[in-house]
Amino acid sequence: MTDVMSTQGQFPGAAGESERTRRLRSLGLNEPTVDEAFDRFAHLAASITRAPIAMVNFINDERQMFRGLFIPPNSVDIPGDIGSSWADRGIAFDLPTREMPLSHGFCPHVVAQRSPLALDDILAYPRFSGNPVVDELGVRAYLGAPLVDDTNTVIGTVCVLDREPRQWGRERLRDIQHLAEALLSEIRLRDHLVAQQQEMFAAFDGSPFPIMLTHGPDRDIRYVNPQHAEVFGAATYGSIDQAYPQLAEAGLAQVVAEAYHTGRATVLNDVRFRTTRPDAQRIHQIFSFTCTPQRVVRTGEVSGVLVVGMDVTAQSRTEEELGTLAALLVDRLQQSGAGTGRQGLGAGETGLVLPG
Incomplete structure (x- = not known):
């Protein structure tokens, strides 16, 4: 088994990004944000193993991130422990944020060893008894299994904790392994969505229209x-305000925000943009932007906005030219006396339809 210092050596950090971190980033799992799907899974892990604390923990080169977390309220009885509340256990399990250094806890060991770890009484293991979570959080028992994705990369763990010694036994060890395998279906779904997004971006890359995606x-x-x-x-x-101040000033940032908050597509017309390209044929261009909300597949929640621009400069110029021509024709017809007698070229008689 590997101790904390040697385990940390397998997380390169600034020295070079690991495949684990690249996978987490591609899956959208490289931040310690709340994820309801993983929270529900952590609750399930606590129920099956009858442990008071459960986590779905993803580990990059710098930190542990608890995307799934279950900690019962102080007033709730601990599963399988009649008459004993969470508060009765002494030190409160205080986890103010969903992240932890790699030096804390035992999940980094599971990731490094690529195998489950069962600690019935942490104090009985000199290698682990000095871990900061023992004194700071009162952790006395740990059970965890690695999350190995379809690329054979260990991206994290499913684990449960207790603040008293536990005899996990083979049954609980088998349970946590089955839970880790079951969670891979969620990872596969995210992998599938990533593949779809990559295909979508490939199509966007070849589009003749300017396309931007906000989050x-x-x-x-x-x-x-x-x-x-x-x-x-x-x-x-x-x-948008920072990257494209011209577009923000023209109202694009506001329209994107409207699409995001209302969940409805919005359009911004007649955006006049002064290009700085030295090879541009036109200095001033006119664009129309369509802003479409993008939603999370499973929840329907708006996650961002797809912005598609269309250069309507030529169209606007054609309309201006037609308007000018119509005005000129009307002026000349009026000067020639058209419409005042049979000698004139009346528009209705010749079938001429005046633009505008």
């Missing part, structure tokens, strides 16, 4: 296609 209520730019970068400049990832 979250702050309108953070997640993606721009080459056409968008060519017309409006390379993407400086951040918000």
Whole structure:
């Protein structure tokens, strides 16, 4: 078994990103944010193993991230422990954020060893008894299994904890392994969605229209296609306001925010953009933007906005030219006395339809 210091050596951090971190990033699991699907799974793990604490823990090069977490309230009885409340156990299990250093806990060992770990009484193991979670959180028993995805990469663990010694036994060890295998269906679903997104971005890359994808209520730019970068400049990832102040000033940021908050597609017309491209044929261009909310497949929650631009400069110029021609024709017809007698070229008599 590997101790904490040697385990940390398998997480390269600044020295070079690991395949684990790349996988977590591609799956959208590289941040310690709340995920209801994983929270429900953690609750299930606690129920099956009859443990008071359960986690779905993803581990990158720098930290542990508890995307799934179950900690019962102080007033709730501990499963299988009649007459004893959570508060009766002494030190409160205080986990203010859903992340933890790699030096804390035992999941990094599971990831490094690629095998389950059962600690009935942590104090009986000198290698583990000095771990910070023992004194800081009062953890006395641990049971965890690795999450090995379809690329054979260990991306995290499913684990349960107790603040008193536990005889986990073979049955509970088998349970936690089955739970880890069951959770892979959720990972496969995310992998499938990632593949779909990659196909979508490949199609966007070849589109003749400028396309941008924002994420979250702050309108953070997640993606721009080459056409968008060519017309409006390379993407400086951040918000629309930061990356494209000309477009934000024209009202695009506000319209994107409206699409995000209302869940309805919005359109912004007549956006006049002054290009800075030295090879541009036109200095001023006019665009129309369609902003469509993007939703999470399973929940329907709006996650971002797809912004598609269309250059309508030529169309606008045609309309202007037709208007000018119509005005000129009307002026000349009026000057020639058209419509005042049979000698004139009346529009109705010749079948001429005046533009506008």
